[in-house]
Amino acid sequence: MELRTALICLCLAVGFYRSDTNLTSDLVLVPYDFLFDAAVEAYYKGDWLAVILNMEKAIRNKATVRDVKVQCRLQCANQSVFGEPLVGLELPIPGAGSVEDLSFFQKILKRADCVNSCETEKLGSLTLHQVSEEVELEFGKRTPYNYLQVAYFK
Secondary structure, eight states: OHHHHHHHHHHHHHHHOOOOSSOOTTSOOOOHHHHHHHHHHHHHHTOHHHHHHHHHHHHHHHHHHHHHHHHHHHHHHHHSOTTSOOTTOSSOOTTSOOHHHHHHHHHHHHHHHHHHHHHHHHHSOGGGGOOOHHHHHHHHTTHHHHHHHHHHHO
16 A cells, blocks of 8 residues: 555646756756666566656756757757858859858867757767667557556556
8 A cells, every 4th residue: 555655646747847957067867778778677576666667867958858859959050041142152162162062061070069969968978879779669659658657567
């Protein structure tokens, strides 16, 4: 009965939780593949509360990473519009080919640098949130919800 009460309190607390996509560099987001692996390990040990905690946090962290990436890409796309000419490329550069091509590629590189800077600022090291194809496939198949369903039932 105590476990059931603790689980109900946990569910209520999780309901009030909202993932914050305005992360600062002081807050390190735990990679969701690590949380997923911890939840699967807890599943095989029969630690249902740990399964629920880790799997729900993995789902939230995956959504947060996705939202931050989308926000950064939109923000950087708005800052580097392709229609405007860049300063310093009005005169042709000898042997450089088409000036329009140079301008286009310079804007692509600036946008990529902007996206990388924004994501690093909000998420920390970009390599921290690179997950394996296997984990991505599991999330694509919605496997975390299967683990959660069994854990809630138990």
